[in-house]
Amino acid sequence: MKKLFTVLAVILVLVLIGVGIMQWQRGSLTDPLPPLGGQDPTETQVQPDHCVDVQLIAAPGTWESAPNDDPHNPTANPWSFMLSVTQPLQERFNPADVEVWTLPYTAQFRNINAQQEMSYDDSRNEGFARLEAELADTHAECPLTDFIIAGFSQGAVIAGDLASRIGNGHGVVPAERIRGVALVADGRREPGVGQVPGTQVGGVGAEITLQSLNFLIQAVVPGATMRGPREGGFGELDDRTFDICAPNDSICDAPRDPGNAIARAQALVEANGIHATYATNPEVIPGATTNQWLVSWATQLVEQ
Template sequence: MNARRKAPRRRRRGLALFISFIALIAVIALVLILIWVKGLFTGPPEQPGGRPPGTSTPTTRPEAQPASCPDMLTLVVPGTWESTADDDPLNPTSKPASLLLRVSKALSNEYPSSRTEVYTVPYVAEFRNPTNLGDHQTDYNDSRTQGYKRAAGKIIATHEKCPLTTYLILGFSQGAVIAGDLASAIGNGRGVLPEGEADLVRGVGLIADGRRMPAEGRHIGPNPPGVGAEVSLGGMGSLVPGITMTGPRTGGFGSLQDQVVTICAPGDLICDAPTVTNPLGAVNQLMGAINNPVHAMYATKKYWSLNGSSATQWMYGWATGVIDEAPRPAHN
């Protein structure tokens, strides 16, 4: 009986995600048409210039840290509609279908909190459709900013108390944008961790990064030719209120280039969007993907798989390797 009740709920949840995906595609298509009409694009965005040299390991780290500090902080940033601002970061329950819960729960069960604290960033995680006057969700800009500040704040607070703790950062969709932005800031010496401390970040795992660039990070499995939607639409600025497409990350991931792994399924328009050299062709490609909601399927092997693993299974396996190989600092 319970199984019969749950099945319609799953179908309704899947239908809601599918309708939201269609609305997002419609917004992107509209923006592409406006860009074409206004002549804002003259070609694909240029790749960021050379990265600064890697930062050196500081010599002022203590020999031990407080006993309450974990060896590693695993920071998890959920995607759009997969978190709430008031959720419990150590036991998130507000969105039980959240994709990254498949990874974070498994990690929590695998390791004691002394080895890694698994912290899921609670943030509003919404994306208001500006073409729908009845949509009262939080604007994407505000949601992304809140997520970034809370994620960065957790790292900053942890480092102040636990200077030897290392970091694993995971993100999906909007959360991958946030996690990738953290990696870019740290890897290029732009804050979050003090300059010279970037080596504390042992790994960054991104699924469906909206600022994905084919030459940035280490691409796992298929490496489709498109770019992240925020890169594809980076020339629009603030053409649509509340949605600022930020373009490629300045300096890429800097000294963390080799620590970042990124997964993108071919045809997922969040991370495999067309560059806008042919706007009409881009619109046709976007609209043709409406019946192929790849973005919601990373827990399955339907659109992305590697050696028999789904994206979430692969990410879990990789994350355990990062945690196992992380240093075990002394405690006092």
């Protein structure tokens, strides 16, 4: 009798094990597989309600900004070229949808006539760091916000350097979050890199012309390193980056042959009359001034 109970107990255990296996197999066939990374593949990415659809960032040129300037209402230089672009856009769009943000930085250029100013290297490094931090902070909080970036002169160098880093996969935001970049009078302009919406010019950016003569440049512009062309160009952003240069502007349309290096360096400091005419010069973009084109371009990108 004892043996009979033992046999029955063994049989009962085997039956229970078999039922458990069948239920597990049935469940494994009907239950969905767990998502990779612990996330639901149908989950839609969202961001806080206060985030804007587009942030338009403007980088002013030398002497057109200050480190303590209000990025939403800049007053450091009321004649800043970028104000002729940002103010019409602020009037056009609801700030709840489009944020217009102007880079506040020490936009200076130490030279033999202004030894008290911040050096070009330090100034643009400060501007670049602040610009990159703004994009990084905004993207971290608002991952679906897109960016439009525009810069003039020294601001164009800063904006172009940022676009190059992003386009080549080293930026603080992914390239697909950049709707467009516009560079006006870029000192590192290189023919064939980026798009040209207006007049084609035959020269190059002054930083390309003078790169090989950095040791001489320091005599006129101490602390200004001429860095030449941007390695990798604008990468993935090449088709969305527009380089605008007025013919004979010594900042962006310098001869490839440096010739008299000291004279070229002085021209870099003083620029020329043409460099200050982008808001009125009809030879840059046929049918419109540069600021008019920028307002129209940015409007189309916002409304796309």
